[in-house]
Amino acid sequence: MSSTLGTGASTEMELGADVIEASRVNGTRVYNTDGDNLGHIHDIVIGKRDGRVRYAIMSFGGFLGIGEDYHPLPWEVLKYDERQGGYVVGITIDQLKEAPRYGATAQPDWLDPAYGRRINDYYGVAYY
Template identity: 55%
Template sequence: MADITRITPNTLINAERVEGTSVYNPQGDKLGTIDDIMLDKVSGKAIYAIMSFGGFLGIGEKYHPIPWSALNYDESKGGYVVNLDKRMLEAAPTYDMDEDFHWTPDYGRQVDRYYNAPTYW
């Protein structure tokens, strides 16, 4: 259950507004943008941010699921910061944008392990 004392009107956001939000590394380099959010349909909690990264003009871009717990919102950047660099991101679990991808618990555990995040599964 969420700590209600930490939730304020300024911490709530429509999922629609998260789409397109930039993701940066701690050095301030833009890594990509959030394209979607994976929610637990029972609790309503955000579990993964699906970030697009790579490619040129949308060609060759891949989706990178990142555990929501690995993202920190930085108001000064107007985006999320994740503690990784482009090289680490290039080796992260991905799937192609045009792929008919089916999420599995094994894939989720692989993502969580890669980012050393607590597993949802």
């Protein structure tokens, strides 16, 4: 892997196919398996102790940031698709409308294990 970090010339970095900077994940489009654009990655949630990405927070709906809902998606349900230049999740728009979510003015309780279990149960993924 080559890097220009530390040279002062640039903060650009050539990364391998299996790694990406968190700043580049934000804004990446999310599609379902039918190719429908569901939204984009708004943020990611990382375990403090183990450093594992737990959830991608997907922005869904709204217009110019108004009326958006945020859907925590377990990282394991997302697959990157090179052709689409985005992540793909096996969920329909109707299923997404029923999925766990929160509004722009709400803050989820990441410290509550029941909250994480509810998200993971909805997507059929084991809780940590």
